[in-house]
Amino acid sequence: xxxxxxxxxxxxxxxxxxxxxxxxxxxxxxxxxxxxxxxxxxxxxxxxxxxxxxxxxxxxxxxxxxxxxxxxxxxxxxxxxxxxxxxxxxxxxxxxxxxxxxxxxxxxxxxxxxxxxxxxxxxxxxxxxxxxxxxxxxxxxxxxxxxxxxxxxxxxxxxxxxxxxxxxxxxxxxxxxxxxxxxxxxxxxxxxxxxxxxxxxxxxxxxxxxxxxxxxxxxxxxxxxxxxxxxxxxxxxxxxxxxxxxxxxxxxxxxxxxxxxxxxx
Numbered sequence: 001x002x003x004x005x006x007x008x009x010x011x012x013x014x015x016x017x018x019x020x021x022x023x024x025x026x027x028x029x030x031x032x033x034x035x036x037x038x039x040x041x042x043x044x045x046x047x048x049x050x051x052x053x054x055x056x057x058x059x060x061x062x063x064x065x066x067x068x069x070x071x072x073x074x075x076x077x078x079x080x081x082x083x084x085x086x087x088x089x090x091x092x093x094x095x096x097x098x099x100x101x102x103x104x105x106x107x108x109x110x111x112x113x114x115x116x117x118x119x120x121x122x123x124x125x126x127x128x129x130x131x132x133x134x135x136x137x138x139x140x141x142x143x144x145x146x147x148x149x150x151x152x153x154x155x156x157x158x159x160x161x162x163x164x165x166x167x168x169x170x171x172x173x174x175x176x177x178x179x180x181x182x183x184x185x186x187x188x189x190x191x192x193x194x195x196x197x198x199x200x201x202x203x204x205x206x207x208x209x210x211x212x213x214x215x216x217x218x219x220x221x222x223x224x225x226x227x228x229x230x231x232x233x234x235x236x237x238x239x240x241x242x243x244x245x246x247x248x249x250x251x252x253x254x255x256x257x258x259x260x261x262x263x264x265x
Contacts, residue, residue, distance in 0.1 A: 027060065045100065077110065111127040130161070135169070143165070163207065171184075
């Protein structure tokens with residue numbers, strides 16, 4: 001999955017079949033709900049109903065198939081910790097005052113883990129899993145590769161999905177000059193591959209990628225050629241070709257699919 005530069009959606013590249021030796025790709029969309037003024041468990045309830053009513057029957061609307069065979073929409077809730085677990089539980093526990101569980105709007109809800117304590121809040125809130133989002137290894141507890149094995153063990157023990165997020169690098173000094181300490185050099189793709197390997201090491205059902213085109217944080221993997229303006233020098237992938245990170249993504253997606261087959265045996 002790839003988060004776009006506007007944080008509006010998370011894109012799932014679902015590898016489906018090989019035809020004439022070339023891998024065909026189907027693009028489906030899952031929603032990434034950002035904080036907004038007045039966001040609450042009640043407003044998210046309304047958001048989910050609107051999205052499913054409007055887009056639920058569309059062929060590009062992503063639905064996750066669980067290990068129990070349930071097929072449900074999947075939503076990522078960014079900065080979920082801004083709302084208390086008690087309020088989330090009203091929405092996400094079967095006995096909640098305005099629960100979506102068991103209704104036509106039931107879905108798979110994924111919360112953001114930033115601090116270690118958030119994993120307990122996510123569980124108490126009734127979420128179905130957690131993701132790490134940030135592309136800077138070490139920026140937060142959740143985004144630190146070294147913590148993923150422990151977080152995955154917690155999730156496995158509590159029937160939660162763990163969705164690690166990999167990124168190709170990180171540099172946001174142009175918009176956050178004070179944040180240079182979180183810069184992560186791409187090392188010609190090695191940083192990306194290290195993150196993807198760390199993700200696969202925990203045998204997740206889903207891996208997210210941050211991001212497809214978020215240039216202001218230096219996490220884009222889309223095609224890039226050298227470009228310079230009066231105020232900015234854009235990142236490129238030289239000495240590699242413009243498609244370098246898309247090729248790496250394709251290669252690792254294939255590896256992920258192959259390894260998942262052995263995990264499920």
